[in-house]
Amino acid sequence: MPNLFPSSLPLVVHKLTLLRSITTEPRKFRELVREIATLLTYEATLDLATQTKPVTTPLAKMVGVELNEQVGLVPILRAGLGMVEGVWELLPTAEVWHIGLFRDERTLKPVEYYNKLPVEPTVSVCLVLDPMLATGGSAVATVDILKRWGVKKIKFIGIIGAPEGIALMQQAHPAVPIHLAAVDERLNEHGYILPGLGDAGDRQFGTG
Ligand code: PRP
Ligand code: URA
DSSP states (O other), rough: TTTTTEEOOHHHHHHHHHHHHHOOHHHHHHHHHHHHHHHHHHHHHHTTTTTEEEEEEOOEEEEEEEEEEEEEEEEEEEHHHHHHHHHTTTTTEEEEOOEEEEOOOTTEEEEEEEOOOSSOOSSSEEEEOOSSSSSHHHHHHHHHHHHHOOEEEEEEEEEOOHHHHHHHHHHHHSSSSSSSSOOOSOTTTTSEEEEEOOOOOHHHTTTT
């Protein structure tokens, strides 16, 4: 599929197996979410723009390189929160703009409850963070919000995606690259990803 990037990094697939396990308790689960987010960020930022920058080493002057993008991290509350620290490991100056959405349990449609984006965009590229791309409703709604905000370059970084959610994103936002640790089989009748990892928010925060 165009613009779909499932990771094949050995560290990612190894950590994902630990993350999936029902025996992994919240502390370890949070650590793994953070670490996988860091590894996926490496893959998702390979095409960030750069520009030259003079630098003085202890021995000489030279022309180095710096990033030429202002990056915004957009975690979808709650579960996306756990990915922020991992992405910040590599992009410590990134701004963080939270979007609060929850899935209505009956309709599975996203319901917006938090959005404090300023009027004008303050970043040139947004990385949307959410471990689970299930029906795709939450991701599509978040990208809708960011496009209305005026951001042109948007990428989605998740951990597990279902074919249904990937298809919805690619239909609604075909230019948005989707970076994942894995693509799973399907959704169950409650909209949960199979085999998946269960409820990513509950497993991070010890709820449910
Ligand atoms: C989960 C997950 C995504 C959403 C994915 O959040 O973190 O945001 O479901 O489902 P979708 O692709 O079908 O929209 P949830 O609504 O359970 O909220 P939470 O993070 O607060 O637990
Ligand atoms: N949200 C989750 O946390 N897990 C799923 O499998 C689907 C949506």
